[in-house]
Amino acid sequence: MGRHREFDVEKALDSALCxxxxxxxxxxxxADLTEATGVERPALYSAFGNKEALFRLALARYYDRYLDYLPQALLLPTAREVAAHILYKAIELNTRYPEHTGCLGINGALAGSDEAEPVRLALIDARAAGEKQIRDRFERAIADGDLPPTAKSDTLAAFLMAVLHGMAVQAKAGFSRDVLEAVAEQTLASWPAARSSV
Structure with missing residues (x-):
């Protein structure tokens, strides 16, 4: 008869995510994971599989719990409002927790060994999926006349992602929320104007 778990799996996953x-x-x-979760390595293996499997579960939880602002943003009426919502919510998230600043996806993807390549690729895929949603939303904005016909949805989405990723790195490096908000304001100042109704 197997022993049953004597720890809260959900709390352990939250701790591992952090x-x-x-x-x-x-x-x-x-050692970091067992200390944070209060669970010994064999029990972590038993509950979650290996470190990669635990990371993938943590990443899914991060997207569900902390990046809910992305689908909310995509419903806003203009492309500029979409971009502004994403920028400011990302800044708030990247600076909300002093003990883990920046973005889990960016922090996880910046460096890695050959053994960690599957994790890096999973993070790239997750980023690409988010960028595609934004690109599709900007494509609709062009069709609706909210963005000029000369706007390129793929370039705008890549631009927004580049700013978001840069701000995540800056947050991790200790940049203040005020500085990041100034970056967001500068980004929005360069946003293409809607098609003229005249």
């Missing part, structure tokens, strides 16, 4: 958010995938050791 470790990965702070240290990235490669930087998070099993």
């Amino acid at each position: 470790v990965f958010w702070r240290k990235g995938y490669e930087g998070a050791s099993y």
Whole structure:
């Protein structure tokens, strides 16, 4: 008869998420994970599988719990409002927790060994899926006349993602929320104007 778990799996996953958010995938050791979760390594293996499987679960939880502003943004009436909502919500998230600043996806993808390549590719895929949603929304904005016909939805989406990723790195490096908000304001100042109704 197997022993049943004596820890809260959901709480352990939340604790592991915070470790990965702070240290990235490669930087998070099993010692870090067992200390944060209060669960010994064999029990972590039993509950979640290996470190990669635990990271993937943590990443899914991060998207569900912390990036809910993305689908909300896509419903806003103008492309500029979409971009502004995403920028300011990302800034708020990247600076909300002093013990794990920045973005889990960016922190996890910046560096890695050959063994961590599957994790890096998973993070790239997750980013690409988000960028595609934004690109599709901007394509609709062009069709609706909210963006000029000369606007390029793929370039605008890539531009927004580049700013978001840069701000995540800056947040991790200790930049203040005020500085990041100034970056967002500058980004929005360069946003293409809607098609003229005249």
